[in-house]
Amino acid sequence: MSDNKSYIMNTENVAPIIQVPSFLEMRGIRHGFTTRIGGVSSGIYRSLNLGINLDDDKEKVLENYNRVGKAMGIDVNRISCPNQVHKTNILVAKEEDAGDGIARELSHFEIDAQITNVPNLPLIVYTADCVPILLADPVSRVIGTVHAGWRGTVAGIAAMTVEKMVEVYGCLPENIQAAIGPSIGPDNYEVDEEVIKQVMSCPYVDSSPDNRVDQGIGQGDFLIQIRAGSYVDETRGVPDFYKGSVQTHPGAAYSIFRTVHVRDRYMLNLWNLNELILLNAGLKMSNIHQTRLCTMKNHELFFSHRYTNGKRGLNAGIISLV
Template sequence: MFLLQKRGQLSCLELSWPGARAVFTTRSGGTSQGPYSALNLGLHVGDDPEAVLENRRRLAASMEREAASFTACQQVHGTLVAVVDRRHKGMGALDLESAIEGADGMITKEPVVLFAFFADCVPIWLYDPVQKAGGVIHAGWRGTAAGIVLEALAKMKSHFGSKPEDLYAAVGPSIGPCCYQVGEEVVRSLKELAEREQLSSASISLSREGKWHADLAGFNCQLLQAEGVRKERIALCNLCTSCHSSLFFSHRRDGAKTGRMAAIFYLQEDENETKEKNN
């Protein structure tokens, strides 16, 4: 379950597994002004870069880490999931140009901090406590309908030997079906994948006004389960980014001039193992 935790001036939604941690930032505790107030972590949205870098430094400091060591990917609404190791440390941490090219997801088995940016899209974390590997994925409607979560599961299997039944997953704050009206193209794409994966529904509904609304978080939860991830191991944070303006930026609600939250994944030493070692 995600819990709202104070990290100095920051408030983050956090989830801990034995051996790994998922963090999702909120707007509070940053230095950005106006529509980017306050903890905007995106460098590509027109905010003052110095403010964004200061925000990234504050976030890293709250984890007793250096922002310069974080690893980010380009996020192009595709399905590429990068396998990250120490050599990728710092890519995209303090600029846009060095982010891992063409990728929307990152998985790792090494002590790197993975860092991705969100306004309404769905953040998904995967963690395998057996192989001690995991990562974070950016899934908007294009990535969701193109099956990026399936790609991430396949890569966890091929690179780390992960079995779906061993995995934990978390699906973070994103735009809910309450606020996410979509057009025919989205409906068609989700229906196609739902059919291929034999899901019970395409997670779309018709409003009273006759408009389609999509539940991308719910759709990704269905995909995870269809691939063998156990329902009780999936943590779904049911907060809508558009409904909660004091907590979150929302592209749909605020338009192009808005900030980005960050989803973070890192492996950490299991507390029980540490205790055993110390005894």
């Protein structure tokens, strides 16, 4: 397993699982991002749909869960399932939440992030282009999931979840690892100017003129420098995916969006934006891992809302303490 690979695909079971090498090295934590391959659903849900509340055959969806559980070594009947609505509510999942939404009717609504320190209580996040983020503190033995569409991202849900881990369990941000899973990539996520205005107002990103290292909106990539005081591991060097976006400034600079040849249209980079938000929440750069798998580009491997105009199943990110 090469250190510079951002993910591996575990194909030992019928349901392939995308995993992050650094997470695999953490003892007592199981994790993975699902694909659409290896299930029993058909039609627009072909084949590993995990959207239990979609108009798919429930027995087939439950079989899909069983296949994922076998691949990951978790009890899927204990998963805590959220009802995601693009807000910033965070559930502190307890033992009584085991199986909520899968073994029994859903009891928690409008939840887009979860955290827990309960063993064998898997947390799940559903996506079909939005960004799934898995969080793990191997020191305090606390885990979390985050659903970050553009609304949740600019509201800072990733940082808010880190803050909740600190508040509830006493985690130290520098101990927390984050995996940014398969989601729509910067070459395919076209948005309008209204979305960009919201990005610029994100409370967890300092986009003030003094912190910009670009030449102004309308001239290619819009870059934001890492805030002074963030945990930048200078010995790690600059990863390949920053090349072309790094200037001669004290910290690395992140390409957040770039202009296109259509008036008032932009290509938004939710991967970099969420990484920047996590850095400013106190995570180390070396503890943030992007799979950099685009769901729209790889629509045969993942469900993609944009590619199918909403006619699709759901991928998932799952993490559990054992």
